Amino acid sequence: MAPGTPAEPGAQAEFVDQAEHLFLGQLGEGNHTKILKTLPATVELPVDVTILSGLPKQDKAEWIVQKATELGAHKIVFFGGDWSVARWQDNKVTKKIGAFAKKLRTELVSNRTGHMCRSCSFHHL
Structure with a gap:
């Protein structure tokens, strides 16, 4: 059909x-x-997905966290490369990652997925 x-x-x-x-x-x-x-009911992906993202401009990082969680990602890693346009100040990285962790918990409840995205982190490359 x-x-x-x-x-x-x-x-x-x-x-x-x-x-x-x-x-x-x-x-x-x-x-x-x-x-x-x-x-x-098998709704989860059969593999663990890690999303690597260069630093986005403005508030797009929050959008990336939301959409990655909705799609079933297990880990999200933001990185600041030599050619990254956006820069996160070292003293604000912990605060941003904490806010993303809170967003992940909210997404888990609202999307009712079977797992929680394990981590959201930041690395300098």
Whole structure:
């Protein structure tokens, strides 16, 4: 069945209930669906993903942390290279990383992912 096409009665599809359990169901007449079996919910990536990012300008680092967490990254590393345009002052790095850790905890709750991004760090290259 192509995405966006109406399903015919008897077609099978995956369904998620309010408790986020995954089921295989068969479509019936009208709004009726018969649950055929419960499926294992595997929503996490099968590999650990580390994102390396040069220092972004302005507040884009927070956006990178948010999106990386939503996509299932396990570790985020910001680095300041010789050719980096943005610079983080040494006395503010700890504060920024602490703010990102707080953001990671917030994202974990709001996205209900099965894991928390383990770390967000900064390195000079």
